[in-house]
Amino acid sequence: MNKIDDFYYKINLIETNDLPKGWAEEIENLVDRYSTAVFLDGNNPTSREPEETRGMTYHVITGDIIKKSLGWLYELYASRILEIANTISEEVYVADNDLVYAININALKKVGDRYERHVDTEELSAVLFVTDQDDIHGGQLLFHLKEDLIAIYPKSGDLILFDARLVEHEVTALKMDRYRISIPMGYYKKDTQTDSNDEIKSYLYQ
């Protein structure tokens, strides 16, 4: 990731005119209609949650529904964001051929909702933030570096790219009943993609 100063790269897709008018409302409406609750018990190879705090529920919409319902969002994943990934890195990345896993919409809804500390398995991860998350809202993305904790304050339209296999991360608890929506996406290096790990998939989507 030669153009990544730190361990992640950030670009705002509103400023680059890559998001259609009303995009955030469309995504929120989809969350209202199609998101399903999933319980994570912390018993998974990618979980890094301490034993005493394991067990949390989040809401998800999988890529198959996204492609059917918000075609522009799937296209953004498969073309423009892929292009950004390939611009900032010396690697050549491709979209995940497993549609369910390739792009998701994750939603936290109520005070106390959070996402467990974990790593991911894809070779490059991108996250598009839909909602703003200031201090009063909670829902920051917290990176656990060796010596440091770094909090990212999600801003609507911000896209970050990073190697989520290497950096443990979590989402801090919401401080109020207000949607926190983000869109995680996965890419693989060309020619190295293998079938997604079934154990992880059944854990994340049940």
Ligand SMILES: [Fe+2]
């Ligand atoms: Fe992640």
